[in-house]
Amino acid sequence: xxxxxxxxxxDDWSLHRKGEIDQERHKRKVxxxxxxxxADLVSEESIIMPQGDKVIKVPIRSLDEPKxxxxxxxxxxxxxxxxxxxxxDIIGRAGEGDAxxxxxxxxxxxxxxxxxxxxxLTIDELAELVFEDLKLPKLKPKAAPDLxxxxxxxxDVRKQGMISNVDKKRTLFExxxxxxxxxxxxxxxxxxxxxESGDDYGGYDADAGSGNAGAVPAPGTNDxxxxxxxxxxxxxxxxxxxxxxxxxxxxxxxxxGPIIGDDLRFKTWEDIRKPQSxxxxxxxxxxxxxxGSFEKYVARSFFFWMVRFLRTKYENVQIRFLSHCTEAKxxxxxxxxxxxxxxxxxxxxxxxxxxxxxxxxxxxxQFNAYAFHFSDGDNLDSDNPVTVKLAGDLLEKVNMLGYGExxxxxxxxxxxxxxxxxxxxxxFVQAILKEKEDVFKTxxxxxxxxxxxx
Amino acid sequence: xxxxxxxxxxxxxxxxxxxxxxxxxxxxPMRYQxxxxxxxxxxxxxxxxxxxxxxxxxxxxxxxxxEYDHGLSKIYELVINSDxxxxxxxxxxxxxxxxxxxxHVLGHSDFFKNNAMFAGTDRQMVERMAVFADRIxxxxxxxxxxxxxxxxxxxxxxxxxxxxFVRFGRAEGFREADxxxxxxxxxxxxxxxxxxxxxxxILYMLRAEMLYFWPQMETKIxxxxxxxxxxxxxxxxxxxxxxxxxxxxxxNAGVIQPSPGRINPYYLGLMMLRHxxxxxxxxxxxxxxxxxxxxxxxxxxxTKELAEEMDLFxxxxxxRVYKVTAKDVAEIKDNLxxxxxxxxxxxxxxxxxxxHGRGELLLDNRYEGLELDRKYVERTLPLVHRxxxxxxxxxxxxxxxxxxxxxxxxxxxx
Numbered sequence: 055x056x057x058x059x060x061x062x063x064x065d066d067w068s069l070h071r072k073g074e075i076d077q078e079r080h081k082r083k084v085x086x087x088x089x090x091x092x093a094d095l096v097s098e099e100s101i102i103m104p105q106g107d108k109v110i111k112v113p114i115r116s117l118d119e120p121k122x123x124x125x126x127x128x129x130x131x132x133x134x135x136x137x138x139x140x141x142x143d144i145i146g147r148a149g150e151g152d153a154x155x156x157x158x159x160x161x162x163x164x165x166x167x168x169x170x171x172x173x174x175l176t177i178d179e180l181a182e183l184v185f186e187d188l189k190l191p192k193l194k195p196k197a198a199p200d201l202x203x204x205x206x207x208x209x210d211v212r213k214q215g216m217i218s219n220v221d222k223k224r225t226l227f228e229x230x231x232x233x234x235x236x237x238x239x240x241x242x243x244x245x246x247x248x249x250e251s252g253d254d255y256g257g258y259d260a261d262a263g264s265g266n267a268g269a270v271p272a273p274g275t276n277d278x279x280x281x282x283x284x285x286x287x288x289x290x291x292x293x294x295x296x297x298x299x300x301x302x303x304x305x306x307x308x309x310x311g312p313i314i315g316d317d318l319r320f321k322t323w324e325d326i327r328k329p330q331s332x333x334x335x336x337x338x339x340x341x342x343x344x345x346g347s348f349e350k351y352v353a354r355s356f357f358f359w360m361v362r363f364l365r366t367k368y369e370n371v372q373i374r375f376l377s378h379c380t381e382a383k384x385x386x387x388x389x390x391x392x393x394x395x396x397x398x399x400x401x402x403x404x405x406x407x408x409x410x411x412x413x414x415x416x417x418x419x420q421f422n423a424y425a426f427h428f429s430d431g432d433n434l435d436s437d438n439p440v441t442v443k444l445a446g447d448l449l450e451k452v453n454m455l456g457y458g459e460x461x462x463x464x465x466x467x468x469x470x471x472x473x474x475x476x477x478x479x480x481x482f483v484q485a486i487l488k489e490k491e492d493v494f495k496t497x498x499x500x501x502x503x504x505x506x507x508x
Numbered sequence: 509x510x511x512x513x514x515x516x517x518x519x520x521x522x523x524x525x526x527x528x529x530x531x532x533x534x535x536x537p538m539r540y541q542x543x544x545x546x547x548x549x550x551x552x553x554x555x556x557x558x559x560x561x562x563x564x565x566x567x568x569x570x571x572x573x574x575e576y577d578h579g580l581s582k583i584y585e586l587v588i589n590s591d592x593x594x595x596x597x598x599x600x601x602x603x604x605x606x607x608x609x610x611x612h613v614l615g616h617s618d619f620f621k622n623n624a625m626f627a628g629t630d631r632q633m634v635e636r637m638a639v640f641a642d643r644i645x646x647x648x649x650x651x652x653x654x655x656x657x658x659x660x661x662x663x664x665x666x667x668x669x670x671x672x673f674v675r676f677g678r679a680e681g682f683r684e685a686d687x688x689x690x691x692x693x694x695x696x697x698x699x700x701x702x703x704x705x706x707x708x709x710i711l712y713m714l715r716a717e718m719l720y721f722w723p724q725m726e727t728k729i730x731x732x733x734x735x736x737x738x739x740x741x742x743x744x745x746x747x748x749x750x751x752x753x754x755x756x757x758x759x760n761a762g763v764i765q766p767s768p769g770r771i772n773p774y775y776l777g778l779m780m781l782r783h784x785x786x787x788x789x790x791x792x793x794x795x796x797x798x799x800x801x802x803x804x805x806x807x808x809x810x811t812k813e814l815a816e817e818m819d820l821f822x823x824x825x826x827x828r829v830y831k832v833t834a835k836d837v838a839e840i841k842d843n844l845x846x847x848x849x850x851x852x853x854x855x856x857x858x859x860x861x862x863x864h865g866r867g868e869l870l871l872d873n874r875y876e877g878l879e880l881d882r883k884y885v886e887r888t889l890p891l892v893h894r895x896x897x898x899x900x901x902x903x904x905x906x907x908x909x910x911x912x913x914x915x916x917x918x919x920x921x922x
Contacts, residue, residue, distance in 0.1 A: 077570045080567040
């Protein structure tokens, strides 16, 4: 038999990483899309109650590839039974959010119908995105150095690692070094080991075939894996900073190659702990009868993210929970997030308590102090001047005082808001929250860069 | 794979190749590539090992790979229409599995080489796509990868709107009776006054790739049926041990297994071919594999008898359930044919490129009983606008009435 009729090849495919690379690109796009929807997600009701590492599904429209499609919903399709199927038989149920039909198996995902792409992420992953730009503003060095911030530093270079952490420069360098040592690098440029020549594939690309003098096809490259590997490699090269390897134009594409597994170098990081100043954060919430379910929800949702953010980013930051109606009291975290109160409102009470706590437990030389107060602004008129006075006192002891007023309707009382506005201190930040989506905005206002810079 | 197994695979491939020749198969020289799962799945996701990079392929790869990792699905065979013909074997397959795949892809290779739909395809597409990928990579470097990616997004949105007749040497395709041009992507590439040269080039590349893939979409049922028919026939002629026969039966059952909610092309194609063989003999099969596409195959050869034997039916979603609505062969055929017509994509043509004398583009959707999904019109028309640079109109039918959507760069009307 004519032997040329078939060949069985076992090439080295270790450089065929296109799938992984584009997968990363896709993941990054998912993240970008989520980031654009953070305001919605942050105030998502199902997230606020702490339930561990629950996975949430996030609908993302942009990551499905738009095409003109038929609307096949409710349209007849052809199926196939095990025998004896009759008209009127029910063959399946429409699943939640799955318009693909009753069929199972890998093709279901290809079917048109689902009009959005659903990304899954854990609350931790979401938190990471939410917290990306947040920090405790105006943090000053203080005596008690028990507040550390976690950071990573890319320092070490190893031969093993994640492909996303490939150190392209060093990998190239290793490949050049190895090939130079083995005498495999012709020419002085040191980059083009062989050219994208027409030889490899029977000369399809006439342009490329023209200047291939000195081409040295490496073993195993005269085949599919080689071509594929070259592509993967070209991809890596182009994003590398070493512009010298990238031809601008010309008849041929000089490519360094092949890079073998042994050349790969990965960046790896080490955790570093930076000593930071210590801090206390006072979470102050109005729980009076005038705070409706929406107002309480918004306030708690802010505090939920604040607590999570502080515990994720800072070690040993202390959080004290204060709730108030006409009287203020310190409560434990669980009660703060769950229990409701009723009765009238005297906002001054919580400022008074805040001052007392700072005086008793947090000497100003040793702690950065922060206070965040949320209310619907419906305060006793007679209490407003007192509140402003105490808030002013508090401002002398804290790095920042944030006041969030949850006001759904334009006709709500603005008197507390206006009174506090007279404080006129750079350490005082006010925010109005009209809808759930404003929680994210307020997080950024209180813990964002703008504040830190001011 | 241990050496001894490699040797056995070599022997089996030789024997299967001989058997295929004896049985009259006429295939391209075969290049079997033994590779790991990641490679197989990335080729599956891209459709070709040398194709350009795009996040959507990464998404497909992730899905396929995850399903494989969780044991939900497995690609057994992957074969490329090229001369020589590349076929990929998973390095974790058993020897018997690989034997079956070798037999199966010999069927595919014969089909690629002889079916009329494939006659105009570029058999050097492996290398051509590598060149495309290089060009796109170079554009990314020159114009910015975000810019190129955004442009690819727009091109990919209309890539299915090609005229398959272009591949038979008619550069402009056939003109429709009503004067429309089916080659929408080619038309835009050639006539948009807005595109830069590199952008035109990308559209032409996408078009060339789609023209290459198109016959595979037109002949899925036939092609898989033909390959299944031959793997059964050829493997049975091998000397298999008892345990191999059992494994073979299991694997074969897995591949051609019918599934309730959808049509398994392997099964449908195989059943139809066998039915024809019984009535008209093997010679008739060879003729059919040369001349038919899925649409004509179903129209000409799906009989009442077969539909009953396979328990085919028409079903529809009603409320929250899927309900069987018909068992009539004519209705089954109509629906199957409709789902296979034009690769399953809406039929669009360019009707006017200077609407209102202002250089606006009018696309026409030939209504064939299925309406367009409005949500997708909303998202796709802006991408066409990105390619055309001026107002784009899409004429179609909604609720029995002619309707024209217009996108003016800011919002969709209609």
